[in-house]
Amino acid sequence: MKLTALQDKNVDELRMLLGVDAKKDLLLKKLSELGMPEIKNEIYRYFDTQSLLEKQYDRIRFVPKKIEESDKIEIVDGIIKTAPKGIRVYYGEYKEVDTAHFDPLYYLGHLLVSSVIIIELDGDVETEILHRFTQPDTLIAYRLVIKNQANRHATVYETFEGAHAEGSLVLYGYDMHIAKDSSLRFLKNQTMHNREYSMIASHKISVQKQANMVYKSFDFGDASALTLLKAELDRFAHIEAGHLLYIAGHAKRGIVSQIIHKDEHTTSHQEAKNILDDNARGIFDALVKVEPSAKYTKAYQNSKSILLAENTYMIAKPQLEIYVDELEASHGATMGQLDKRQLFYLQSRGISQTDARKMLVMAFANTLIEKIKDARHQERIKTSFEAAFHASNKAEEHLPTLLR
Amino acid sequence: MMKIENLKANIGSKEILKGLNLVLEEGKVHAIMGPNGAGKSTLSKAVTGHYEIEITGGDIVYKNRSLLEMSPEERALEGIFLSFQNPVEIPGVNNAYFLRTALNAKRKHEGKKELNAAEFLRLMKEHLESLGMKSDMISRSLNEGFSGGEKKRNEILQMLVLEPDVIILDEIDSGLDIDALRAVSEGINKMKNGKRSFLVITHYxxxxxxxxxxxxxxxxxxxxxxxxxxxxxxxLEAEGYESIEDENQ
Known part of the structure; x- marks a missing residue:
């Protein structure tokens, strides 16, 4: 299947090409209106979608298997393999698809699946979701829905493995419903290697009244992936979004987000730290929209980037769109290199240039990593970060100092 | 210990050192004094391999090797230490972690066993007390939010821990009150062992x-x-630098 075949098609043509029935016409209409991603499309402008979409992919036939019990939720090529006792994980129909999402691939994702994976987090729980991709040159498409309970606090830690999925494209994403007076902490730790899979993840998060959402993404490696995130906040709801990007090689990676304050007394805090090496391209294209009904909102948005090599390229677009007067809002972006004075200071104490760079890069990233409350998760993310650092500095360590 | 021969150095396109000769003798304290802009700090930067300095002539011979061939970290591992005039703040880098990394890099270079966290903390406690430093200073980010005096004491703490062979003190006295000056000086004097050389750069x-x-x-x-x-x-106190004429001419 080539996804470029879906470009510039009307609803009838899309219905036929995707093999779906008329019940999905609303989604087809949205996909047709928004159009498949291309270079002219603002949200995909900085991400090289064309080469991903014009490739011929195999499809996986959806054959659900018996779900085994394990300590984590494991999803292999979009099929649930294991789930922990006490957490309901099942396939089901999803009727609350957002009808105003900005991303066409959000709709395509929903059109490509006959059912979604529903995860119900009952009570105060903590769980891990492991996504494994095993098939090469395959379009792996699936959607997940997360629901938690009112007045409860849940944590989800998400990881990925894809060593054998060379040349595959993963189209996945969540619809998350954060119940009234609840909180969900969602931590994504994803190291992607070149010659594995590419990914486009399209999410929708609904944060209901007085609920608190924490969404933290830790993206490392040298492959390409884009996250598209839309979050809507009800009255007194709060979202804290943090994104740490440490990419190298020819990676193109980042986030396009819209945080929408829909009601009064909503608060959002979005912070991105981007570290780019080699020829990597980073994307932070983030809109915070305060609707006319969202008086007394507080919105903070910031992006800081360190460019470690000359050929890196960072797109930092923090944006505020405000329709009320009664609010507090700020946004900003900074970009620079490692501070030479700091580097020299560390080296002048006998610390090698590689270790000094690592200390400074780690210090930059630490403000996000150290905000993770759970020490175990913090340690796992630190380990991933250090592994990514060593992978991208491995070649350099063998060079004579003067050549670095 | 160290011989600086006809050293010429530029910062940008401006020549700052114009054929400087100096021999640092083992176990001796050498004071460098001079007016503003004479090249005192440039000298310290040239010895430590600072990125701003371009050496255009001459040599610095140390332990029978040219220092100019060595990276800044190699120079430090070989025993050269500069106490900075304005130590840079590094938010997010823990002071103790930094110091232990530096110490263990040196110990590894010398073929010694690296210190674990407990051994390192014991060593720290001893030095912190001798310098009148609060123990929480080593758990803070490196120099971040430190007062001028605290920064200078932190430099001396690093010197005590790293036990270098050549110690360059670049205006260590600037910004220090009497008590801090005394504490810092005591720390420096403790390092005298008849073998170490000191290069004290000062205005006053x-x-x-x-x-x-x-x-x-x-x-x-x-x-x-x-x-x-x-x-x-x-x-110099009585007549100023203007009274000094070049004895080499």
Whole structure:
């Protein structure tokens, strides 16, 4: 299947090409209106979608298997393999698809699946979701829905493995419903290697009244992936979004987000730290929209980037769109290199240039990593970060100092 | 210990050191004095391999090797230590982690066993007390939010821990009150062992009341123009740098 075949098609043509029935016409209409991603499309402008979409992919036939019990939720090529006792994980129909999402691939994702994976987090729980991709040159498409309970606090830690999925494209994403007076902490730790899979993840998060959402993404490696995130906040709801990007090689990676304050007394805090090496391209294209009904909102948005090599390229677009007067809002972006004075200071104490760079890069990233409350998760993310650092500095360590 | 021969160095396109000669003797305290802009700090940067400095001529021979071939970290591992005039703040880098990394890099270089966290903390406790530093200073980010005096004490703490062979103190006395000056000087004097060499760069003679120099070198316009014993300090105090003429001419 080539996804470029879906470009510039009307609803009838899309219905036929995707093999779906008329019940999905609303989604087809949205996909047709928004159009498949291309270079002219603002949200995909900085991400090289064309080469991903014009490739011929195999499809996986959806054959659900018996779900085994394990300590984590494991999803292999979009099929649930294991789930922990006490957490309901099942396939089901999803009727609350957002009808105003900005991303066409959000709709395509929903059109490509006959059912979604529903995860119900009952009570105060903590769980891990492991996504494994095993098939090469395959379009792996699936959607997940997360629901938690009112007045409860849940944590989800998400990881990925894809060593054998060379040349595959993963189209996945969540619809998350954060119940009234609840909180969900969602931590994504994803190291992607070149010659594995590419990914486009399209999410929708609904944060209901007085609920608190924490969404933290830790993206490392040298492959390409884009996250598209839309979050809507009800009255007194709060979202804290943090994104740490440490990419190298020819990676193109980042986030396009819209945080929408829909009601009064909503608060959002979005912070991105981007570290780019080699020829990597980073994307932070983030809109915070305060609707006319969202008086007394507080919105903070910031992006800081360190460019470690000359050929890196960072797109930092923090944006505020405000329709009320009664609010507090700020946004900003900074970009620079490692501070030479700091580097020299560390080296002048006998610390090698590689270790000094690592200390400074780690210090930059630490403000996000150290905000993770759970020490175990913090340690796992630190380990991933250090592994990514060593992978991208491995070649350099063998060079004579003067050549670095 | 170290021989600086006809050293010429630029910062940008401007020549700052214009053929500087200096021999640092083992176990001696050498004070470099001179007016603003004479090249005192440039000298310290040239010895430590600072990125701003371009060496255009001459050599620095140390332990029978040219220092100019070595990276800044190699120079440090070989025993050269610069106490910075304005130590840079590094938010997010824990002071203790930094110092332990530096110490273990040196120990590894010397073929010694690296110190674990407990051994390192024991060593720290001893040095912190001797410098009158609060123990929480090593758990803070490196120099972040430190007062001028705290930064200088932190430099001396690093010196005590790293036990270098050549110690360059670049205006260690600037911004210090009397108590801090005394504590810092005591830390420096503790390091004297008859083998270590000191290069004390200063504008004023005050620090030399505490750290007794063996030699005074006057640096003017990128060259050492006069070398004498400690008695030269009194002349400089009375007559200023303008009274000093280049004894090499």
């Amino acid at each position: 003679s005050r620090i030399l009341d505490y750290i007794k120099p063996d030699y005074i070198h006057v640096l003017k316009e990128g060259k050492i123009v006069k070398t004498a014993g400690p008695e030269l300090v009194a002349q």
